Amino acid sequence: MKVRVLFFASVADAAGTRSLDAELGNRATVADLRRKLEKDRPRLAGRLGKCAAAVNTVVVSPARALADGDEVAFLPPVSGGAE
Amino acid sequence: MKVRVLFFASVADAAGTRSLDAELGNRATVADLRRKLEKDRPRLAGRLGKCAAAVNTVVVSPARALADGDEVAFLPPVSGGAE
Amino acid sequence: MTKVGPGRISLESAVRRVGDNGSGGIAVFLGVVRDNDRGRRVSAIEYHAYPEMARAVLDRIEKDLRKRFPLGGVVLEHRTGRLKIGEASVIVAVSAPHRAEAFEACREGIERIKAELPVWKKEFGPGGVLWKEEQDLRRAKRRTVGASR
Amino acid sequence: MTKVGPGRISLESAVRRVGDNGSGGIAVFLGVVRDNDRGRRVSAIEYHAYPEMARAVLDRIEKDLRKRFPLGGVVLEHRTGRLKIGEASVIVAVSAPHRAEAFEACREGIERIKAELPVWKKEFGPGGVLWKEEQDLRRAKRRTVGASR
Numbered sequence: 001m002k003v004r005v006l007f008f009a010s011v012a013d014a015a016g017t018r019s020l021d022a023e024l025g026n027r028a029t030v031a032d033l034r035r036k037l038e039k040d041r042p043r044l045a046g047r048l049g050k051c052a053a054a055v056n057t058v059v060v061s062p063a064r065a066l067a068d069g070d071e072v073a074f075l076p077p078v079s080g081g082a083e
Numbered sequence: 084m085k086v087r088v089l090f091f092a093s094v095a096d097a098a099g100t101r102s103l104d105a106e107l108g109n110r111a112t113v114a115d116l117r118r119k120l121e122k123d124r125p126r127l128a129g130r131l132g133k134c135a136a137a138v139n140t141v142v143v144s145p146a147r148a149l150a151d152g153d154e155v156a157f158l159p160p161v162s163g164g165a166e
Numbered sequence: 167m168t169k170v171g172p173g174r175i176s177l178e179s180a181v182r183r184v185g186d187n188g189s190g191g192i193a194v195f196l197g198v199v200r201d202n203d204r205g206r207r208v209s210a211i212e213y214h215a216y217p218e219m220a221r222a223v224l225d226r227i228e229k230d231l232r233k234r235f236p237l238g239g240v241v242l243e244h245r246t247g248r249l250k251i252g253e254a255s256v257i258v259a260v261s262a263p264h265r266a267e268a269f270e271a272c273r274e275g276i277e278r279i280k281a282e283l284p285v286w287k288k289e290f291g292p293g294g295v296l297w298k299e300e301q302d303l304r305r306a307k308r309r310t311v312g313a314s315r
Numbered sequence: 316m317t318k319v320g321p322g323r324i325s326l327e328s329a330v331r332r333v334g335d336n337g338s339g340g341i342a343v344f345l346g347v348v349r350d351n352d353r354g355r356r357v358s359a360i361e362y363h364a365y366p367e368m369a370r371a372v373l374d375r376i377e378k379d380l381r382k383r384f385p386l387g388g389v390v391l392e393h394r395t396g397r398l399k400i401g402e403a404s405v406i407v408a409v410s411a412p413h414r415a416e417a418f419e420a421c422r423e424g425i426e427r428i429k430a431e432l433p434v435w436k437k438e439f440g441p442g443g444v445l446w447k448e449e450q451d452l453r454r455a456k457r458r459t460v461g462a463s464r
Contacts, residue, residue, distance in 0.1 A: 009363060009435035010446040054433070057368035073365055078429075079436045079447040091216060092286035093297040137284070140219035156216055161280075162287045162298040178327050187350040187400050193421075194343040195414065201336040251336050265344065269422050272342075276414060 001026065001068035003033065009076050011051060014043045024066060030055070031062040033072060051075050084109065084151035086116065092159050094134060097126045107149060113138070114145035116155060134158050167240065168224035170215055170285075172247040175254040186238030189261035193272035197256040199249045203298075207291045212248045213255060216284040220244065227278045235271040237262050242275060244285055316389065317373035319364055319434075321396040324403040335387030338410035342421035346405040348398045352447075356440045361397045362404060365433040369393065376427045384420040386411050391424060393434055 005022050007015045015037075024033060034048045051074040052059050055066065059075075066072065088105050090098045098120075107116060117131045134157040135142050138149065142158075149155065167183055177196065184192055199211050224242045231240055238261035245255050258275040262268040287298045316332055326345065333341055348360050373391045380389055387410035394404050407424040411417040436447045 006365065008365060008433070009437070010449045013446070054365075054368055057365075057371050073368065073433070075365070075433050076435060076446075076448045078431070078433055089216065091284070092214060092288070093300045096297070137216075137219060140216075140222050156219065156284070158216070158284050159286060159297075159299045161282070161284055177330055181326055181345065185347070185401055190347060190349040192343075192345040192347060194341075194345070195418070196330065196341040196343070197414070198334065198339060198341060198410075200339040200412070252334055261347075263349070265346070265425060269344070269418070273418055 001028070001066070003066055003068070003070045003072050005033070005037065006071065006073040008073070011044070011047050011074055011076050014047055015041055016043070028066050029062065030060060030064045030066065030072065033066065034062070034074075047076075048074050050077070084111070084149070086149055086151070086153045086155050088116070088120065089154065089156040091156070094127070094130050094157055094159050097130055098124055099126070111149050112145065113143060113147045113149065113155065116149065117145065117157075130159075131157050133160070167242070168221065168228055169243040170217055170220040170224065170246065172245065175243055175245055175257050177254070177257065177259075180241040180243070180257050180259040184239030184241050184259045184261040186261050188263060189238035189268075190263055191265035191268035192259065192261045193265070193268035194257065194259040195272050195276045196254050197276070198254050199251050201251050203289060206289070206293060208251070208289050209292070210248055210250055210290040211255070212288040212290070213244070213246045214286050214288070215244065215246045217246075219284045223282050223284065224279070227275060227282070230278075231260070231271050231275055234274070235260075235262060235267045237267070237271055240271075240275075242279065244279065244283060246285070316391070317370065317377055318392040319366055319369040319373065319395065321394065324392055324394055324406050326403070326406065329390040329392070329406050329408040333388030333390050333408045333410040335410050337412060338387035338417075339412055340414035340417035341408065341410045342414070342417035343406065343408045344421050344425045345403050346425070347403050348400050350400050352438060355438070355442060357400070357438050358441070359397055359399055359439040360404070361437040361439070362393070362395045363435050363437065364393065364395045366395075368433045372431050372433065373428070376424060376431070379427075380409070380420050380424055383423070384409075384411060384416045386416070386420055389420075389424075391428065393428065393432060395434070 001024055003022055006019050012018045030053045038045045054073045055070050084107055086105055089102050095101045113136045121128045137156045138153050228240045241259040243257050258272050260268055260271045289296050377389045390408040392406050407421050409417055409420045438445050
């Protein structure tokens, strides 16, 4: 299956892109996707573990199983507002 | 001595005026002024006792001695703001 | 900055005046005339002040707030005269480095205004014209009578 | 009403939209860009959002606030893009019959936005350009090193 991956802020800088498509085996989880991404892009190592993950805009646990076409976002700690 | 007296809101309606001058004996207190006003204007009876008193814009106790030229305001419970 | 008088309250101007380059949070409370007071219909409200004292009280509140909180700007204003439904009668606007201080100072400002400012309101409605403090007395009496039965 | 995007935040418009004839209190919190962040000088800030999720999060917060408080109107907006010192990045405006509810709902709204909204800021200053979450990590590391000595 194929999922769409989104990166933000410092993690997008480290990834060198704000989005990419990833090919995964059936029954792959968010944790599997994270491992694959950190292997493919060494500069992401240690960074994705500090991110929350959202599937189709909803925050999920690392054990969450993915489905073909899912949008998976890795979210660094947020800093909205102004102070 | 002579003091200036100010009334507000429902108390001004009951007094029939928003201000008047009152003649008092030496060493008269706020409580003395209150009694004199309630005697002179029966519609004020029972009302001034529910008011705070301010002398020259500062809230004082009924025992406060007055001086010639003081401005004495009788303040009904306040209702500033909008809700 | 404090003000008591018949001029309209301008939110935009108040927020511009409290703005400050070191402040990250601006908290504002705006009191507006509602169409009812605990069920009684209201069509307009007249605010009467003891202006000299009201100015002194607002200045004192500003001074105390600045002592208690690290504020950038403070605006405290109360309007007087006849107001229609939806019009603002009072504004408290403060700026502070962080939001917790801004909220606390704003809340304390409006609470003190409600408790201390020598301003009285006359409510106009289909039921007639009534000073607010008189209504409150009547309500208190009704409660007392009810409780003693 | 919620919004995430590059358009300027209008206080006047937000307050007009939350106004409601039955509401006596309007509480507003405005987050503005400060000239410093814990001592570090700042000249501008860029806000980056995950827009689809940010909209869903703001809608959820509005829904929850309306469930918990008797609100008239609610406006939640976060601006994105590059902002100068003094410009507003976020606004929470609510109206309610009484001030206690207005204050509580406004405070809860901004706290949830700060904790949940997928928005990140990049600070520009004489010391360079830094993502906020990276600074926070460095600071945390420095603290840990200091503590272990």
